[in-house]
Amino acid sequence: MAGGVVEKPAGAYGGSTKNYLNETRGIKNWLITLDHKRIALMYLVAVTSALLLGGFFAIALRTVLWDGAVRDPQDLFLGLRIEQMYNRYFTLHGAVMVFLFIIPGIPASLGNFVLPMQLGAKDLALPRLNLMSLYLYWIGAIFFVGVLALGGLDTGWTLYPPYSLGRDTSIPLILALSAVFILGFSSILTGLNFIVTMHRLRPPGMGMYDMPLFLWALYATSLIQVLATPVIGLTLGLSLIEHVFHIGIFLPEYGGDPVLYQHFFWFYSHPAVYIMILPAMGVQSELIATFSRKHVFGYKAIGWSSIAIAVIGFIVWGHHMFVAGQSPAAGLIFSFLTFFVAIPSAIKVFNWVATMYKGSIELKTPMLYGLAFMYLFGIGGLTGLFLASIANNVHLHDTYFVIAHFHMVMVGSTLNAFFGGVHYWWPKMTGRMYNETLAKIACLLVFVGFNLAFMPQFVAGTRGMPRRYANYSDEFTIFHQWSTVGAYILGAGVLLQVIYLTHSWFKGARAPKNPWGAASLEWQSDSPPDFHNFTKPVVVMAAYDYENWEYDANTGGYELRKEVVETGRSIATVHN
Amino acid sequence: MHFDTLHNQFQAGKLGMWLFLGQEVLFFAALFTAYAVYRGNHTEMFHYGQFFLNWQMGAANTIVLLFSSMTAAWSVRCAQLEQRKGLLLTIAVTWLCAATFMIIKYFEYTHKIHVGSVWGASFNIHDFSELPEKLQKLLTEQGITTTEAANAKLGKDGLGLGTFFAVYFCMTGLHGIHVLVGMGLYAWLFVRALKGSFNRKYYGAVDNIALYWHIVDLIWIFLFPLLYLIG
Amino acid sequence: MSDGHAHSHDDHGHGEALPGTIGHVTPASTLIGVFLTLVVLTVITVAAAQVDVGRLNVVGALAIATVKGSIVALWFMHLRYDKRFNFFIMFGSVLFLLWMVGYILFDTKMYQHDMENYRHNKTVDGKPKPE
Ligand code: HEM
Ligand SMILES: [Cu+2]
Numbered sequence: 001m002a003g004g005v006v007e008k009p010a011g012a013y014g015g016s017t018k019n020y021l022n023e024t025r026g027i028k029n030w031l032i033t034l035d036h037k038r039i040a041l042m043y044l045v046a047v048t049s050a051l052l053l054g055g056f057f058a059i060a061l062r063t064v065l066w067d068g069a070v071r072d073p074q075d076l077f078l079g080l081r082i083e084q085m086y087n088r089y090f091t092l093h094g095a096v097m098v099f100l101f102i103i104p105g106i107p108a109s110l111g112n113f114v115l116p117m118q119l120g121a122k123d124l125a126l127p128r129l130n131l132m133s134l135y136l137y138w139i140g141a142i143f144f145v146g147v148l149a150l151g152g153l154d155t156g157w158t159l160y161p162p163y164s165l166g167r168d169t170s171i172p173l174i175l176a177l178s179a180v181f182i183l184g185f186s187s188i189l190t191g192l193n194f195i196v197t198m199h200r201l202r203p204p205g206m207g208m209y210d211m212p213l214f215l216w217a218l219y220a221t222s223l224i225q226v227l228a229t230p231v232i233g234l235t236l237g238l239s240l241i242e243h244v245f246h247i248g249i250f251l252p253e254y255g256g257d258p259v260l261y262q263h264f265f266w267f268y269s270h271p272a273v274y275i276m277i278l279p280a281m282g283v284q285s286e287l288i289a290t291f292s293r294k295h296v297f298g299y300k301a302i303g304w305s306s307i308a309i310a311v312i313g314f315i316v317w318g319h320h321m322f323v324a325g326q327s328p329a330a331g332l333i334f335s336f337l338t339f340f341v342a343i344p345s346a347i348k349v350f351n352w353v354a355t356m357y358k359g360s361i362e363l364k365t366p367m368l369y370g371l372a373f374m375y376l377f378g379i380g381g382l383t384g385l386f387l388a389s390i391a392n393n394v395h396l397h398d399t400y401f402v403i404a405h406f407h408m409v410m411v412g413s414t415l416n417a418f419f420g421g422v423h424y425w426w427p428k429m430t431g432r433m434y435n436e437t438l439a440k441i442a443c444l445l446v447f448v449g450f451n452l453a454f455m456p457q458f459v460a461g462t463r464g465m466p467r468r469y470a471n472y473s474d475e476f477t478i479f480h481q482w483s484t485v486g487a488y489i490l491g492a493g494v495l496l497q498v499i500y501l502t503h504s505w506f507k508g509a510r511a512p513k514n515p516w517g518a519a520s521l522e523w524q525s526d527s528p529p530d531f532h533n534f535t536k537p538v539v540v541m542a543a544y545d546y547e548n549w550e551y552d553a554n555t556g557g558y559e560l561r562k563e564v565v566e567t568g569r570s571i572a573t574v575h576n
Numbered sequence: 577m578h579f580d581t582l583h584n585q586f587q588a589g590k591l592g593m594w595l596f597l598g599q600e601v602l603f604f605a606a607l608f609t610a611y612a613v614y615r616g617n618h619t620e621m622f623h624y625g626q627f628f629l630n631w632q633m634g635a636a637n638t639i640v641l642l643f644s645s646m647t648a649a650w651s652v653r654c655a656q657l658e659q660r661k662g663l664l665l666t667i668a669v670t671w672l673c674a675a676t677f678m679i680i681k682y683f684e685y686t687h688k689i690h691v692g693s694v695w696g697a698s699f700n701i702h703d704f705s706e707l708p709e710k711l712q713k714l715l716t717e718q719g720i721t722t723t724e725a726a727n728a729k730l731g732k733d734g735l736g737l738g739t740f741f742a743v744y745f746c747m748t749g750l751h752g753i754h755v756l757v758g759m760g761l762y763a764w765l766f767v768r769a770l771k772g773s774f775n776r777k778y779y780g781a782v783d784n785i786a787l788y789w790h791i792v793d794l795i796w797i798f799l800f801p802l803l804y805l806i807g
Numbered sequence: 808m809s810d811g812h813a814h815s816h817d818d819h820g821h822g823e824a825l826p827g828t829i830g831h832v833t834p835a836s837t838l839i840g841v842f843l844t845l846v847v848l849t850v851i852t853v854a855a856a857q858v859d860v861g862r863l864n865v866v867g868a869l870a871i872a873t874v875k876g877s878i879v880a881l882w883f884m885h886l887r888y889d890k891r892f893n894f895f896i897m898f899g900s901v902l903f904l905l906w907m908v909g910y911i912l913f914d915t916k917m918y919q920h921d922m923e924n925y926r927h928n929k930t931v932d933g934k935p936k937p938e
Contacts, residue, residue: 122578125588192595199892200579200588226595227900230603231907238606238746247742248696248732249610255696255736259918260613263911264606314903318914327917330910586829587890594893598900605904612912617919631853638849646842649833649883656824656832776828783830790884797875800849801868805856 019431023531034127037529039134040113041429044422046137047109050100051415052498055491057093061086062453062487069474086470087154092147094157095176099183100141102414103272106279107225108137108190110421111218113429115194116201117522117529118212120538125197129189136186143179147172156468158265159236161250161258165243177240184233187275191225194218205540209576212520212543213289213302217282220306224271224278224313232268235261259325266317274313276410277377278306280417281348284373287420288352290518291367292359295544298351299576305344312341322393331390338388345381349374364516365439369420372447376412380405383458398468400479401461404454412450419446419497426501427515431528432508438500445493452486512557519545524560539564545572582777593784597791600754604795607747611802614739624730625740626807627711628693630684634804637680638796644673645793648786651765655779663769663782670789671762674755681752688741695745699738701727747799754792761785831888841882848875 020037030038064086077085112130116123124130147153150172155164164173198219202211239261241247248254250261289296296302318326318334326334352374361367383405386392396402427433457465460479465472472480514523520543525534539560541548548570549558564571579585615622647669654662688694692702701707704723707715715721720729730737765785768774774782824832852871856864881887886894 125579126592129592188599192592192599195595196588196592199591200584226599227602227903230599231606234603234606234750238610241746242696245695246697247746248736248739249742249746251696255732255739256742257613257915257922260610260911260915263914264609267606267907315906318910325918325921327914329917330914583829591890591893594896598896601897601900601904602907605907608904609908609911612908613915616912617915631856635849635853639846642842642845642849645845645879645883646838649838649841650835652830653833653835653838656828656830658825776825779829787884790879793883794876794879797879798869798872801852801856801872805852806864806868 018530019526019528020531021431021528032131034123034131035531036112036116036123036127036130037429037533039130040109040111042134043104043112043137044109044429046141047101047105048498050096050141051105052494054093054097054101055494057089057096059487059491061089061093062484064089064470065472065480066484067477068470068472068480069477071471073471083470084154087468088152090468091153091156092144095153095180096144097410098157098272099180100137100144102276102410103187104137104183104190105276105414106283106418106421107194107218107221107275108133108186110283110418110425111194111214111279112190114425114520114522115197115215115218117525117533118215118520118543119197119201119206120203120521120524120534120540121197121201122533124193125200126193129193133186133189133193136182136189140179140183140186143175143182146175147179150175158269159239160265161239161242161256161261162252165239166251166253167243169244173243174240177236177243181233181236181240184229184236187225188229188233191222191229194222195226203538203540206542209300209303210540210542212282213285213296213299213306214279214282214520216303217278217285217306220310221275221278221282223307223310224275228268228271228275228314231264232272235264235268238264259321262321262324262326263317266320267314270317270320271310271313273406273409274309276414278309280373280414281306283417283421283424284352284370285348286518286520287366287370287417287424288355289544290424290516291362291364291370292356293362293517293546294355294359295546295574296351296576297354297357298347299544301347302351305347308344309341312337312344316341319388319393322390323397335388335390335393339385342381342385345377349378349381365434365436365443366420366424366516368440368443368447369416369423372443373413373416373420376408376416376450380408380412383408396461398466399461400457400465400467403467404457404461407454407457412454416446419443422501424516425522426504427511428522428525428527428529430505430508431511431526432504433511433515434504434508435500438496442493442496442500445489445496449486449488449490449493453483453490454486456480456482456486512552512555514549514558515556517546517549517551517558519543519549523549523558537568539568539570541570541572542576544576545570545574547572547574586778586780586783589780589784590787593787597787600791600795604747604750607743607750608798611743611747614743618736618739621735621737621740623807624711624735625737625744626804627708627714628688628691628741629744629804631804633680633684634800637677638800640673640676640680641793641796644670644677645790647673648789652779652783652786655769655774655782656776658774658776660769660772663774664766667762667766667769671759671766674759674762677755678752678759681748681755685745693737693741695742696738697732699731699741701730744803747803751792751795751799754795758785758789758792761788831885833882833885837882841878845875845878848878 020035030042033039064082071082073081073083075082080088112124153170153172153176155173159165159177167173198211198215202208238249242250242256246254248256250256250258252258285296285302316334316338318330319338322331322335383401387396387402387405423434423439456479460476463475465476465479511527513525513527516523519541521538521540522529524536524538539548541564548561548564550561551557552559561571579588647666651663651666651670654660654666690702691706692700701723704712704721704726707726715726715729718729720726728734732738762785765781768781823834848871852868855867855871860867880897886897
């Protein structure tokens with residue numbers, strides 16, 4: 001039977017059939033809800049839709065690239081030359097994926113759901129703010145739909161002037177700039193809320209070193225969200241004014257300095273890549289520990305390395321500008337500083353591997369994503385180091401090598417962790433198990449497809465294939481075609497996920513309280529949780545105190561040991 | 577309410593506010609950087625630009641904001657001591673100071689637009705005789721006496737004062753928007769205070785809005801000398 | 808994250824506070840004193856700016872502004888009596904601001920001559936730049 005769980009009447013699992021999903025009904029009750037679980041679920045639907053939209057553009061891009069060597073440049077598609085079409089695709093692909101999917105992705109959906117529960121709390125500290133940030137997200141998303149409807153944008157997601165701003169007033173551009181501004185504030189409010197919650201709603205008896213590492217990661221992410229995002233907000237606000245009124249701050253023809261724009265942009269956008277990866281690393285810590293059934297190795301090292309990444313992330317932005325007019329002196333310092341970022345990242349990877357060592361590893365779907373993460377993040381991180389050395393960068397900048405690098409970290413790592421996290425918390429969020437076999441097949445498709453899509457790009461990049469071109473010389477055909485095949489396989493994997501997850505939502509077997517034997521507090525709630533999160537008093541314990549749980553063949557999941565429930569105390573012997 | 581104590585709730589709101597203020601600092605950071613970059617590389621642009629700014633008005637606004645900052649802090653005190661009248665009075669005075677600030681700002685802005693000393697591409701002096709007197713003198717010493725010649729000297733092919741005014745309008749404009757938001761917040765606070773919503777254990781809104789108002793003041797403390805005084 | 812769970816009422820009111828007041832009550836005399844200090848500092852700023860001492864003008868103005876800002880933060884904003892963490896938020900964001908301003912200023916100064924060169928002679932590193 002799917003998930004190895006026997007179908008039982010609903011009441012057997014949660015004690016009560018009432019839960020946050022059916023507490024109240026009707027669209028209106030969802031739209032004005034302050035419940036973090038509902039907001040998280042709406043976020044999940046929204047960011048997944050963004051993922052599918054961005055994915056659609058990705059497939060379109062790869063399709064155009066199939067025969068880029070032999071195409072007649074005069075070919076028209078929907079009334080535009082193929083190249084013009086292509087420029088719009090990659091801009092929207094990048095912008096939608098970055099601003100609508102990957103930045104809000106894990107924190108706003110998974111984080112929103114589990115953060116309060118991992119603290120044994122009822123909700124985030126500031127629930128109204130949470131709803132407001134969801135609305136801001138929606139407004140931003142609608143603006144992007146507007147950009148699409150009005151014919152798109154061809155500036156690249158980085159929106160560099162003078163090309164982007166120094167043109168006739170363009171409504172899609174104005175919409176896009178405003179959208180990112182608004183989405184930025186959505187992100188700031190989420191981060192702010194998370195920090196306040198972790199400070200003020202930790203239950204008595206839970207110190208900072210008792211929190212799950214996912215929360216450390218979210219904390220570090222939130223710090224970046226609060227402190228870096230305003231910079232992009234202001235930058236794009238200024239860009240908007242520059243574009244409409246030509247005020248002469250970024251546009252050279254009016255006395256402005258376009259390199260200044262790049263400084264501002266990357267002052268945010270480099271830290272933003274850590275907004276993308278840190279939550280993924282947090283998910284990863286949970287997955288590896290849970291499915292190795294072993295106390296996480298190097299708790300403090302993993303926790304503090306998140307904070308270190310957040311801080312160091314602020315001092316390396318210039319590595320995106322080595323050949324963009326930045327002075328050699330600044331480039332040298334930035335190159336040097338960039339190498340430091342790799343240290344805390346590597347610390348994490350070593351500790352995950354050490355956690356698995358001698359663990360009793362269970363290869364459930366989330367764990368498979370976890371393993372893929374480690375391998376792909378290794379490659380992504382190391383190629384980042386190649387790019388960080390200036391001499392290499394002069395050759396590799398703006399080639400497919402860079403594309404492959406950042407897809408290794410953004411897709412190979414973050415998207416992987418997102419999938420892993422969704423599969424891990426799915427039983428908790430929906431109360432249903434998914435089909436494990438199909439899930440494993442999907443995971444395999446994603447993994448194979450991804451590698452096929454991006455490994456050839458490293459080679460193409462080192463041989464000089466530049467990014468953002470629809471046409472190329474014949475020597476690159478083979479790499480592009482492999483890559484396109486890979487993209488299709490990856491796409492098939494994602495579609496398969498959507499199908500079986502949707503199916504499980506309605507028809508899946510009932511999930512037990514704690515199907516994986518995880519020890520963080522959210523697993524003490526029913527699946528799906530009650531509207532107030534917990535129906536019984538929570539036994540506060542440190543994350544990874546796995547000894548408190550034992551397998552119960554009746555429910556097909558894990559239950560707290562009797563002595564733990566009776567004394568209300570952890571009996572674990574190893575602590576963080 | 578899901579906090580176990582009012583004290584905890586108060587501290588949560590306050591922490592949220594401080595994080596928001598940290599965000600504000602970085603929100604302005606890009607503008608301070610733009611200022612530093614253009615001033616650092618084009619001192620003469622700022623030297624000439626400053627002739628257009630009226631430091632008396634800037635100083636008056638500084639005092640107005642400082643005073644309102646005091647009344648804002650006082651409103652917190654009144655809330656804590658449950659002095660209802662005092663609370664209403666301090667809130668009202670803070671609001672009035674904010675309005676005064678904006679009125680003075682309005683006169684500064686309209687004058688600049690009238691003269692034509694504005695941002696980037698739109699910078700275009702309408703009439704030589706409308707230039708600030710000191711500047712007229714300086715230009716005359718350099719043999720510049722006509723409107724065209726002045727524009728050639730100050731405009732985008734010369735000193736590029738358009739960029740100076742871009743920086744000026746963006747910085748003071750963004751600050752001005754913050755003042756307007758502050759006025760909205762104090763108006764709302766006044767209504768709530770009138771209804772008697774606050775007491776010594778529940779006055780988070782008064783405290784947090786005051787914090788916001790202080791940061792608006794704090795930013796102006798830097799803007800004033802940077803823009804009006806050091807040429 | 809060091810403040811732990813806040814059950815401790817660590818910030819009691821001043822002597823004049825009503826029982827059970829949350830937070831620190833600033834005495835009226837302090838408020839007025841702080842305001843007057845700020846006014847005096849403003850006057851000093853304006854006066855100092857009238858004397859031309861070159862670059863020192865900037866340094867002086869920024870120094871006084873920093874003192875004024877700190878006074879506002881410490882007394883009006885209660886940072887003196889507040890949780891240490893709130894102070895760190897402010898301090899940290901100001902550090903990031905300084906790093907941003909400082910580094911970008913440094914970089915633009917370094918590449919300024921390239922721009923000037925290009926503007927006036929249309930050359931980069933002594934070579935004509937292809938259009
Ligand atoms: C191990 C640490 C990392 C290092 C040393 C590193 C280094 C670099 C360097 C030097 C570049 C500039 C390449 C160029 O344009 O010439 C770059 C580009 C990029 N990196 Fe990384 N990186 C690291 C991790 C990450 C992570 C974790 C992410 C995202 C989750 C990421 C996302 C990106 C993106 C999106 C770009 C290109 C942006 C664009 O130009 O459109 N990087 N990286
Ligand atoms: Cu980077």
